[in-house]
Amino acid sequence: MSLNLNLLISKEVKRVAGLLFNYESEIQLQPIGAGFEGSHTVVCFPISKVAKKSPEQTATLIGENLDKNLVSKFQVVKGFLNLTIADSVWLASFKDVYKNRESYLQLPFNGLEIMVEYSSPNTNKPLHLGHLRNNFLGWSVSEIFKANGYNVHKVQIINDRGIHICKSMAAWKLYGNGETPQSTGKKGDHLVGDYYVKFDKVYKEQMAAMLPTEDPEKNAPIMKLASEMLIKWEAKDPETVSLWKTMNGWVYEGFGKTYQRMGVDFEKLYYESDTYLLGKSEVLKGVESGVFFRKDDGSVWVDLTGDGLDQKVLLRSDGTSVYMTQDIGTAILRFRDFPKISRQVYTVGNEQEYHFKVLFLILAKLGYTWAKECYHLSYGMVDLPTGKMKSREGTVVDADDLMQEMVNDFAEETKQRGKIEELTEDEQKDLFEIGGLGALKYFLLKVDPKKRMLFDPVESISLQGNTAPFIQYTHARIKALIRKAQTLQLDLNNFSISSLEPAEREVLRFISQYPNKLAEAAREYAPSVIANYAYDLAKAYNQFYQSIPIFAETDALKLKFRIAFTEVVADLLKKSMWLLGIRVPEKM
């Protein structure tokens, strides 16, 4: 059981406010504003309304009646009640955190299960920069929910069917000469992606050579081949299905390598080829029950004009399914597979906001009560300084290439500094991976997900500023300090201290707020909250360390306290970065 300083103060203020004014609502507790004495502030305006007294009077009355053992001093500025917490309480709180530091940011299981979908690429091209934001975001949100006590199921849906796959297949059949990842040494996803590009090129050339009267868009030979393959695939033609399996296999193998380097994983994979039939039957059931309607040409539609949206097609006139149909099937299948999940999170780019709005509405109309627990974790596009990148245009930044470049650049910078000679070659390689990928992940995650952002590779690996390397470096320095302390044979288990420096109190305040930040990050599905808070802590620590040379301390008790204090900071940094999928080195 851990002692939550904020909760303790809130409770006490609530007790007093209840006693004096019968105030029932929650207490607004905030960090102290700059330039004011104390550490916590109670905003008394809401209370003063109930109390029917001026904000100043209300604040003063509450302040006078607070437990003096908890709040040693208070000050009233306008409607703000500024509290100075007693040293003994700070110490007790800190000792508690120190004792439980391994589990400080891990809440016990709360009995709830949640599913997080992320990644979900097309199988016809390699992953790109946008997918990196998606994967890092999905993985991190999952970990944040785990830390908040949820049981999390990480899944993805794979677009393994449709005309886009057949395009790669057609191009490979015509121009592939039997090429395989083995024969070319290429990653499977890249090889298949190359043939998708090849298809596009040939298709455009063929269309340009045709007369408008020939309907080139449909009748270009390569497109005709792709369309035939789709029909054959749906008819389960053995040769076509076999090629489809082979080429998808190449892609999965390539993706697997990319995921491994990204550090993401999945509990279960869903394939559209497995879920679209369920979606179809659900839609047909909906027609029978009158939720959907059929047009004269046989196509099935849902009418959402009553919800402020428009009409949406669910089955084509030829009876085949569309994107929406598959997603209906997938959602239902997931709740069957995991009956205990209370919520489903879809990590998908913001260009699909309308799609998910419609999907959730349809599921609700079909009578699934869990539909209101579906959440679209929407994120903005990632731009590069050199120009904009879009998923459906040519200027795509490949994920594998970018990760490698980040690692190379970080290695280059680190070698130039020349402080890693004592590391073995393997250790160095690992360090470069930690630094390069950490820089990438941190930079993509520190920004509010819903905002469009600019990725600057140079800034991201900088050791100054709000970056992973800065935090990693701070952690490494603390670890070095602790190693040194241990050689001094300090007993860190029974520390005690007579008084605290203001700088120490400042960092303690940070630490005591950490669980709130964790909850906030989960509530907002925003790893950026954790990222920015970790940076603030690292920065506060650096300032502390600059103002108090730890080993210059002659008082043994104070020295012990400070070492213990740095250990907590290191652990919190490590855990925060872990929640972002970033490792922190012991040495760098």
Place this chain on the structure above:
RNA sequence: GCACCCGUAGCUCAACUGAAUAGAGCAUCUGACUACGGAUCAGAAGGUUUGGGGUUUGAAUCCCUACGGGUGCACCA
């Protein structure tokens, strides 16, 4: 055209459910190495939070409006 999102220092980003003097970093300028890893730290300068209204004791935050940027409005996925 309709719908949704965004607009904060020169640049990249913060600001918890509305709260005190809107914060960091980069870049610029000035300082601190007899020092635990200076890869750091301190300081200066930089803002009418796109403009205009409104609600409120209090607005970057909520509402309206104009402007600017983005995205979506396929029997594509």
